[in-house]
Structures are given as C-alpha cells and as structure tokens.
Amino acid sequence: MSQIEESAKKRILAVDDDAIVLMRISSILQKDYDLITINSGMRALRYLEQETPDLILLDIRMAQQDGIETLREIRKMEECKDIPVIMLTGVENKDTVMESAKLGICDYVLKPFSSAELLKRIWRVFEEEEQ
DSSP, rough: HHHHHHHSSSSSEOOOOOOHHHHHHHHTTTTTTTTEESSHHHHHHHHHHTOOSSSEESSSSOOOHHHHHHHHHHHSSSSTTTTTOOOEEESOOOOEEEEEEETOSEEEESSSSHHHHHHHHHHHHHHHHHH
16 A cells, blocks of 8 residues: 555544454444544543544543543644544433534444444444535
8 A cells, every 4th residue: 555545544443341342343344444442532532632632432431431421522623623523322312322422523333333333323424524
C-alpha cells in the first residue's frame, strides 16, 4: 500500500475494557481503517490530548470510568467535541441511550454485533460527514 493510501484511511479509536471485543473490532476494521484500540476511558482521554481520530467507538460499560463519563470528558475537549461517537453496549437501557444521545452520539451498536452491522454503522457516519 502506498503512503498516500495509508494516510487517506480514516482513523478510528476503539475504547473497550474487554480484550476480546477489541480483538474482534480489530479483525473487522484494521484492513479498511487506521485503528487504535485502547482498554480504558482514562487512557482514551490521554490519547485524545495528543491525537484526533475521525470516529470513536466507545463501550458504555467499563470499569473505573464508564463510557458516559468518558464521553462527557471528550465533549469538554475543544479539539474533540465534534468527533462522531458510536456507543457500544451489551444492554439496551433506555436511560443510558438517552444520556448518551444528549452528549451527541451518532449511533449505538448492541453487542454482540456482526461485522456487517458495525461496518454499516461506521460507513453511515462517514457518509453523513461528507454531505
């Protein structure tokens, strides 16, 4: 792959404290996207102080700092407040979905997700960004 093609890839930050989920996301996305995987909300915030991805996949349920709290912090960061976020969740909880919607998520994906479903949701976000 040429340098230009490599740099033209959209960068996705995937944040989940489950290593198996991160490996699954990697296997689905690494071919088409520049993927960064991080296993905690706090580490994600440190990464975002240095880098600005094109999209964030953020797990809602994580130890120490959950996805909602992480997203609140992301939205306070000037460089990151407009980054599209897709929440990943193992439970369909109306209150959690409403709370994340208030924080400006683009979509949410229920776990376990299929490769096609995840790719479709990501593709849709990038399509909307270009319009």
